[in-house]
Amino acid sequence: MTITPHLHPVVECVRAIGSGLxxxxxVDPIYMTTPEKREALAAMVEAAARLDELRLRVMAxxxxxxxxxxxxxxxxxxxxxxxxxxxxxxxxxxxxxxLDARWRGVAAAFRTGAVNRDQAEVIVHALDRLPDDLDPxxxxxxxxxxxxxxxxxxPRQLRIxxxxxxxxxxxxxxxxxxxxxxxxxxxxxxxxxxxTTRRNGDGTTDLKVRxxxxxxxxxxxxxQAFTSPRQHDTTDRRPYxxxxxxxxxxxxxxxxxxxxxxxxxxxxxxxxxxxxEELRDGVGVGLVGDEPISAGEVRRLACQASIxxxxxxxxxxxxxxxxxxxxxxxxxRKAMAVRDVHCRAEGCTIPAAWCExxxxxxxxxxxxxxxxxxxxxxxxxxxxxxxxxxxDARRLPDGSVRFARRT
Numbered sequence: 001m002t003i004t005p006h007l008h009p010v011v012e013c014v015r016a017i018g019s020g021l022x023x024x025x026x027v028d029p030i031y032m033t034t035p036e037k038r039e040a041l042a043a044m045v046e047a048a049a050r051l052d053e054l055r056l057r058v059m060a061x062x063x064x065x066x067x068x069x070x071x072x073x074x075x076x077x078x079x080x081x082x083x084x085x086x087x088x089x090x091x092x093x094x095x096x097x098x099l100d101a102r103w104r105g106v107a108a109a110f111r112t113g114a115v116n117r118d119q120a121e122v123i124v125h126a127l128d129r130l131p132d133d134l135d136p137x138x139x140x141x142x143x144x145x146x147x148x149x150x151x152x153x154x155p156r157q158l159r160i161x162x163x164x165x166x167x168x169x170x171x172x173x174x175x176x177x178x179x180x181x182x183x184x185x186x187x188x189x190x191x192x193x194x195x196t197t198r199r200n201g202d203g204t205t206d207l208k209v210r211x212x213x214x215x216x217x218x219x220x221x222x223x224q225a226f227t228s229p230r231q232h233d234t235t236d237r238r239p240y241x242x243x244x245x246x247x248x249x250x251x252x253x254x255x256x257x258x259x260x261x262x263x264x265x266x267x268x269x270x271x272x273x274x275x276x277e278e279l280r281d282g283v284g285v286g287l288v289g290d291e292p293i294s295a296g297e298v299r300r301l302a303c304q305a306s307i308x309x310x311x312x313x314x315x316x317x318x319x320x321x322x323x324x325x326x327x328x329x330x331x332x333r334k335a336m337a338v339r340d341v342h343c344r345a346e347g348c349t350i351p352a353a354w355c356e357x358x359x360x361x362x363x364x365x366x367x368x369x370x371x372x373x374x375x376x377x378x379x380x381x382x383x384x385x386x387x388x389x390x391x392d393a394r395r396l397p398d399g400s401v402r403f404a405r406r407t
Contacts, residue, residue, distance in 0.1 A: 010058065017051070046113030053110040053120075056096035091121070098124045105143045115147060118155040123147065126162025131177055134170070141169040186212065223247040333357055336377050343379040346402045350379035358386055376401065 007015075029037065062074040071077035075093040079086040099107040099120070106123050109115040115123070123146045130142065142165045149161055166174035189212035198206045211219075227243045238246075337352035355377035378386055378401075385391045385403050394402050 010054065013054070045116065049113045049116040050111060052117040053099075053107070056092060056099060057107075057111075059093055060096040060100040095121055095124055098128065103127055103143055105140075105147055109147045109150065115150045119150045119158055122155045122158045122162060123150065126159070126165055129162075129181070130166070131180070134173070138166075138170045138173075142166070145169055189213070220244075222251055332375060336375050340377040340399075342377075343382055344376050344399065344401050345378060345382035345385075346396065346400045348379060348382060352377050355379050356383045358383055 029040070032040065059074050059078065062078075066072070066074040066077050069077050071080075073093065075090045076086065078084065078092075079089040099110065103124055106115060106120055106127075110117075110120045123143075126146060127139065127143055130139065145168055146158060146162060146165060150158060153161065161168075164174075164178075166177055193211050195207065195209040198208075200206060223244050224247075227240070227247050336357060337355075340352055340355075342348065342352055343350040343355050356379070357375050358378045359374055382401075382403065386393055386401075390406055391403050392406055394404070396402055
C-alpha cells in the first residue's frame with residue numbers, strides 16, 4: 001500500500017490555486033456578462049491580496065531556507081529562484097518582517113483581502129515613521145484608523161492621510177511631533193540634495209538632480225506655466241517629458257539676471273559672441289564661453305533679456321576707460337570673460353564667471369590704466385599668486401600666464 005505523504009496546508013492551498021488557474025487557462029473572458037466581469041475583477045483583487053499576504057507570511061518565516069541555501073537572506077534567494085527584481089523582493093521582506101513583528105492589525109486586514117499589497121506598504125510606512133516614544137494606545141488607534149480608511153481610499157490618499165495620522169488620533173501631540181518630523185525631513189533633504197551634469201558629446205547634457213519635495217513642486221509649478229497643461233492642443237504631439245525639458249530651457253532663458261546674485265563681478269549673464277557679418281547673414285558659428293552655437297540660435301537668444309550678444313566689431317559699449325576708473329567696469333568684465341573663457345593661469349580651467357579681474361601691467365597704485373588690454377582674469381588662487389612677491393608671472397605666446405616660484 002502506498003502512503004501519500006501529508007502536505008502542509010499552505011502547499012495544498014497553492015497547488016489548489018494552480019489547479020484552478022489551469023482549469024480556466026483556455027477560457028476567453030470576452031463572453032462573460034458585465035456583472036460577471038465586475039464580480040470577477042473585484043474577487044481577483046481580493047484573492048491576489050490574500051495570496052500576496054500569504055507569500056509575505058512565508059517569507060517572514062523562511063530564514064532557515066536561506067540558511068540551507070547559504071543565501072544572504074530569503075529576499076536574495078527568492079529573487080534569484082523566482083526571477084524577480086531584487087530591490088522589489090527586498091522591500092517585500094521588509095514589509096513581511098514589519099507585519100509579522102509589529103503591525104498585526106494591518107496583517108489581519110491584508111489576510112482577509114480588506115487591504116491590498118500597495119495599501120499595506122503605505123500604511124506600514126506611515127506607522128513606522130511615527131515617533132518611538134508615543135503611548136501604545138496611539139499606535140493602536142493609528143493602525144486601526146488607517147486600516148479602516150483603506151476600505152475607501154487607495155494608496156495615494158492613504159499616503160497623504162498617513163502623514164497626518166497623529167492629527168486624527170492624537171491631536172494633543174500632533175503639532176509638536178509634526179514640527180519635529182518636518183525638521184528631520186528638511187535636514188535630510190539638504191544632506192541628500194545634489195546636482196550632477198554629464199555631457200553626451202552630441203550637443204546634449206544629462207542633468208541628475210535630487211532636491212526636496214517642496215523645491216521639486218516649485219519647479220514643476222514654474223514649468224507647467226510654460227507647458228500649459230490645461231490647454232489641450234491637439235496639434236502638439238510632443239511627449240510630456242519633452243515638453244517639460246523644453247519648458248526648463250525656456251524658464252532659464254526668462255530668468256532675470258538683475259535678480260540673481262552678483263557673479264564674477266557683475267550680474268549673472270550669458271554672453272554670446274560672433275562676427276557681425278555672420279550674425280547679419282545668419283551663417284557661421286558663435287560661442288558661449290568656448291562652446292559653439294549656431295548663428296540662428298544666437299539671433300534667437302539675443303531677444304532674451306538674460307542673453308547679451310557681444311557682436312565682434314561693434315562699438316555699442318566703451319571698453320577702454322583709461323584712468324577714469326580704478327576698478328574694471330561690468331562691460332570690461334564681460335569682454336574679458338568672452339576673451340579669456342577661463343582663468344588665464346597656465347593649465348587652470350576655472351570658468352571666467354568665477355574669476356577676478358587683475359591689472360596685468362602696472363597696477364592702479366603705480367600709474368597703471370584700467371584698460372581692457374591691461375586686464376586678465378585669474379581665479380582667486382592665482383590672483384593671490386599674481387600679488388605674491390614670491391612668484392614670477394610670465395605671459396606665454398598663447399596668452400596664458402605661467403607662475404614660477406622664485407629661487
